[in-house]
Structures are given as C-alpha cells and as structure tokens.
Amino acid sequence: MSLPLILEPGAGKTVHIRSSTCTFKLTGAETHGHFGLFEFVMPPETGGASPHIHKALTEIFYVVQGDVELVLDHETIAASPGTLMRVPENRRHGFSNPGKTSAKLLIMFCPADSREQYFEGLAELTRDGRQPSQAELLDLMHRFDQYPAE
Template sequence: MSLPVKEIVLGPGQGNRLTTGNSEITFKVVGADTHGHLGLFENLIQPGGTAPVLHIHRQMEEMFYVLEGEVEIQVGNQIIHGQPGSFVLVPRNTPHTFANRATQPAKLLIMFCPGAERERYFEGLAELLKDGQKPDKEALVELMRRFDQEPVEI
C-alpha cells in the first residue's frame, strides 16, 4: 500500500533550484512527490542558453508550456516558435529539443509523465556543466541513457 500524495504549495520562485550551463531549473514537483507519476520543472533559459540535443524518451511523455519569452521547440519535423501560453505534448519515441534563440530570457514549464527520478538527470547534467566546462560526449550520452533519454543522430 502506497502512502497518499501530500500537497505541495510553492510561491513564485520557490522550489529546489539547479543551474545547468546558463539555464536555471526549479523543481516544482519531482517523481518522489507523486509516486513516480509525474514531475514538473520550471526552466529559465537565457538567450542562447543550454539546449538539449535532439533526443527521444522511450518510457515517458514530455510536455512544454511557455510561460514567458519565446522558446523554439522542435517536435518531430515541426518547429514551433512558442509564445507565452503555447503548449506542446511530445509522445514517447518522438524526436524533440528546445532552445531560446531570442534576445530575452524565456521561462518554460516542463512536465514528465511518468516522473520517476527525472530530476537526477538534471543534477547529473549540472555536474557535467559546472564551472562552464564542456561535457565529455561519452559521459553525457551515458547520463542521458540512464534516465530514459536517447540522442537522435541527424
């Protein structure tokens, strides 16, 4: 028997924060909070900020909701120039990536279903990118694969 999910109430800017390159992630809800059902993160992306390589997830859906600024989201062969209020659902096994190519910061909500331990990927990424270092490609791919993220070769 699993314990019930407990309520979480966070104000603006609240939640555990993590820096990945020059982007900042705030964990609003992680998999452990929802028995692995979902995770919800806020991503503040600086212009030209850290962007993932084109990739797929085999075990989860990923959703993007643009809060502020403009975020370019690629899903499959589509390029979406997401303005505030834009939403994109990325089904499993669908190549996708996102980036802030504008001149102002952008804020994006990212949800993963199921959530499992998705935050651990971002913690590992922050470690690989700390002090402005460029990550070793093999280490990055190994981290991605550990957390259901498979790079797509173009």
C-alpha cells in the same frame, strides 16, 4: 500518503545547467511517480535541449515567458507564451531560446520516475563551465531514458 503543497515563486530545488536554471516544482517522489513538473529558465540566445527521444515517458512543454524554439519530429516551431507541446514516447523533440529576452518553460514528465536526477547530473557535468565528453553525456542520458536523435 502525499501532503498538500503550495510553492511560492522561486521555491523548489534549483540546479544550474550552464547559464540556464531548472527548478524542481514537483518530482516523482512527491507524486507517486505519476508526474514531475520543472520550471526551466533560459537567458537570451541560449540552447536548451538538443533533439532527443524518450522511450518510456511523455514530456509536455508549456511556454510561460519569452519566445521559445520548439522542435517536434523535424519541424521547428516559434512558440510564444501559452504554447503547449505534448511529446509522446519515441518522438524527436528539443527546445532553445534564440530570442533576445529570457524565456521560461514549464516541463512535465509522465511518468516521472527520478527525472530530476538527469538534470542534477547535467548540472554537475557542466559545473564551472566544464564541457563534458560525449561519452559522459551519453552515459547520463541513457541512465534516464534519453537518447540523442538526429
């Protein structure tokens, strides 16, 4: 049985992926695997996720702050706060912050499974400015239903 939860701003486990931070607000373990909700903060002029697909999950992005570049299929959208993008399975998508100010996204995964482990793995692979190999990135991606898309 799940217990009610209130998280104050800044609360939740945070991992650092290069210069960005990802805070796990809710994980699959806390929602019976139904969904996960993460807060992703990117400094100005920062890449986020290169275009990719998920075969078994839906991903939802909500822009909270800043101007974010969202990619859906082969379209690029300049997304301001309040913009929502729902990405069903097997659809090409990605995001970045090409702007001059910090940006914040809420990212929801349905079902959640253990999606936070992907972000934890990416944080570990990029710790202290390390540049992981393509093989390391692909291995991590494939373990968590993520596949590069061109």
